[in-house]
Amino acid sequence: MGTKSATTSPTDSKLVAFAAAQAADRKKSKTTVVLDVSKVTLMADYFIFAGGESKAQVKAIAEEVRMTLNKLGRADRVVEGLTEGRWVLLDYGDVIVHILQDKERDYYKLEQFWNHALVVDSKEWAEDDKLDLGIGKKRESKDPGGGTKRPTKKSSK
Numbered sequence: 146m147g148t149k150s151a152t153t154s155p156t157d158s159k160l161v162a163f164a165a166a167q168a169a170d171r172k173k174s175k176t177t178v179v180l181d182v183s184k185v186t187l188m189a190d191y192f193i194f195a196g197g198e199s200k201a202q203v204k205a206i207a208e209e210v211r212m213t214l215n216k217l218g219r220a221d222r223v224v225e226g227l228t229e230g231r232w233v234l235l236d237y238g239d240v241i242v243h244i245l246q247d248k249e250r251d252y253y254k255l256e257q258f259w260n261h262a263l264v265v266d267s268k269e270w271a272e273d274d275k276l277d278l279g280i281g282k283k284r285e286s287k288d289p290g291g292g293t294k295r296p297t298k299k300s301s302k
Contacts, residue, residue: 158183158239161219162191163270165235165242168213169195170271172206175247178256179265192259193242196250200230206244207233 162179169177175196183190195210197203207227214221214237223236232249235242243255 158190161214161217161237161240162193162265164213164217165193165210165237165240166195166267166270168209169193169206169242169244172202172209174206174244177267179267179270180256180259181263181265182259185259185262189241190239191241191265192255192262193240194250194256195242195244197230197244197246199246203230203233203244203246207235207242210235210242210244 166177166179175198176194177196178194180192180194181190182188182192193210195206197206204227207224211221211224219237221235222238223234225234225236226232231246232253233242233244235244245253245255
């Protein structure tokens with residue numbers, strides 16, 4: 146569990162971690178924290194901690210993260226706790242996502258355990274910043290002349 150791949154670049158890990166954090170936020174994660182653990186463990190480059198208020202919300206966050214990272218071509222290596230919905234662990238090798246209900250998060254205090262890791266400022270990964278994953282958004286396409294084409298509506302006859 147949590148073994149980094151030799152073919153994964155730090156940029157790829159960062160993109161995956163930020164995409165996971167954004168996915169958790171889309172499902173209204175109570176608090177999302179991204180930790181850069183690359184300097185303190187060989188286990189992974191990033192840990193993401195997200196909070197849910199109920200079993201249903203924890204599961205919804207987990208499914209959103211899985212769907213989002215799947216669209217980036219990343220399949221989870223290990224999924225634990227999805228049935229119970231109290232603490233879900235999604236292991237992508239270089240990125241490990243923990244989604245916990247408040248009770249479990251308060252009890253285990255995992256973020257405090259990893260307090261020597263670098264906390265990534267949410268401004269770096271927030272949905273409204275410059276990070277554009279192109280997931281769940283309409284994108285403009287470039288026309289051959291160098292300009293920007295807006296998506297066109299298809300006419301129905």
